[in-house]
Amino acid sequence: MTTYLKDVWYMAAWCEELGDGLLGRRLFDRAIVLFRTADGVAALADRCPHRFAPLSLGTKADEGVICPYHGLTFDAAGQCVRNPFSGKIPPAARVDSWACIERDGIVWLWGGSRETADASLIPDFSVVADGPNVRVVRGYTLLEAPYEFGTDNLMDLSHIEFVHKGSFAGNGVIFAGRHAVRDEGTTLHSDWWMPGVKAPPHTFGIYPPEMDCDHWLDMRWNAPASMHLEIGACPAGALRDGGVIAHQAHILTPASATTTHYFWATTRGHDLESVETDAFLRQLFAQAFDEEDKPIIKAAYENLEGEDFWAAKPLSLGIDAGGTRARRKVEAMLRAEAA
Numbered sequence: 001m002t003t004y005l006k007d008v009w010y011m012a013a014w015c016e017e018l019g020d021g022l023l024g025r026r027l028f029d030r031a032i033v034l035f036r037t038a039d040g041v042a043a044l045a046d047r048c049p050h051r052f053a054p055l056s057l058g059t060k061a062d063e064g065v066i067c068p069y070h071g072l073t074f075d076a077a078g079q080c081v082r083n084p085f086s087g088k089i090p091p092a093a094r095v096d097s098w099a100c101i102e103r104d105g106i107v108w109l110w111g112g113s114r115e116t117a118d119a120s121l122i123p124d125f126s127v128v129a130d131g132p133n134v135r136v137v138r139g140y141t142l143l144e145a146p147y148e149f150g151t152d153n154l155m156d157l158s159h160i161e162f163v164h165k166g167s168f169a170g171n172g173v174i175f176a177g178r179h180a181v182r183d184e185g186t187t188l189h190s191d192w193w194m195p196g197v198k199a200p201p202h203t204f205g206i207y208p209p210e211m212d213c214d215h216w217l218d219m220r221w222n223a224p225a226s227m228h229l230e231i232g233a234c235p236a237g238a239l240r241d242g243g244v245i246a247h248q249a250h251i252l253t254p255a256s257a258t259t260t261h262y263f264w265a266t267t268r269g270h271d272l273e274s275v276e277t278d279a280f281l282r283q284l285f286a287q288a289f290d291e292e293d294k295p296i297i298k299a300a301y302e303n304l305e306g307e308d309f310w311a312a313k314p315l316s317l318g319i320d321a322g323g324t325r326a327r328r329k330v331e332a333m334l335r336a337e338a339a
């Protein structure tokens with residue numbers, strides 16, 4: 001049985017997915033129902049303790065959520081507050097609940113007990129939030145592999161040249177790049193620096209393709225698998241700050257032992273109102289993540305045929321150090337939580 005980290009923030013949804021209704025979603029192998037209340041977002045176990053109906057099929061009320069089967073009402077803390085058949089509420093009429101916080105367009109859910117939820121530990125994704133000078137395109141896909149296999153993929157972008165021939169591949173510039181992985185407390189960085197290369201394709205149409213540029217791909221990781229990618233380019237030798245920069249979110253949340261929610265977002269500071277650019281990016285990312293990453297991640301995972309990742313003795317090439325370190329950090333955190 002897979003053990004999941006408890007004391008971390010999991011991305012549960014994009015804020016706009018929530019709307020006014022009930023959203024049922026599997027997170028770390030628990031069926032959970034999410035909904036908005038007057039005070040924020042509530043997350044409850046999606047199983048009524050009476051005859052086990054999914055609460056996410058019920059209706060939202062002022063006090064909380066009404067079970068679709070026989071009408072028990074549960075509040076945002078999971079306590080049954082109304083029994084339509086009696087004034088008496090059985091003591092066991094309650095469901096588990098989790099603390100949630102909406103920030104940067106993201107619904108974060110604390111995996112541990114509500115009392116220990118520490119908002120200061122939410123990783124910073126303010127650069128992918130909506131703002132006056134930024135356009136954000138958001139998306140979602142479901143990976144058919146454990147989340148660590150998605151982390152391996154994202155912390156090792158050397159795969160771009162091979163997997164993303166139909167989308168992001170950049171004429172081999174990554175082979176000339178320098179890659180560095182470094183620790184910063186609980187944060188990990190996996191950064192590529194590619195000085196003096198031709199302007200990278202797609203995002204940076206702002207620079208003509210023949211122009212000499214410095215190009216970078218800086219990935220930041222926080223447990224369990226919340227990643228921020230800064231993609232940048234500037235004229236060769238110029239200051240990075242003056243270049244063209246796109247911020248991306250690549251946030252993975254385990255759904256089950258073998259499936260992973262993949263929430264992605266990309267920003268731009270130009271063509272802010274262009275629905276054509278939105279559509280182009282949406283199509284490009286769907287191609288990249290749904291048609292390129294997803295099948296190879298699934299195939300690699302299934303190719304282990306159930307064997308443990310480390311027991312299979314994965315070869316180390318250096319480029320994969322980010323994924324390895326992330327796996328080791330999660331393992332150390334799991335050991336610490338177990339102790």
Ligand code: FES
Binds near residue numbers: 050052067069070
């Ligand atoms: S199953 Fe929910 S009230 Fe009966």
Ligand SMILES: [Fe+2]
Binds near residue numbers: 153159160164288
């Ligand atoms: Fe990829």
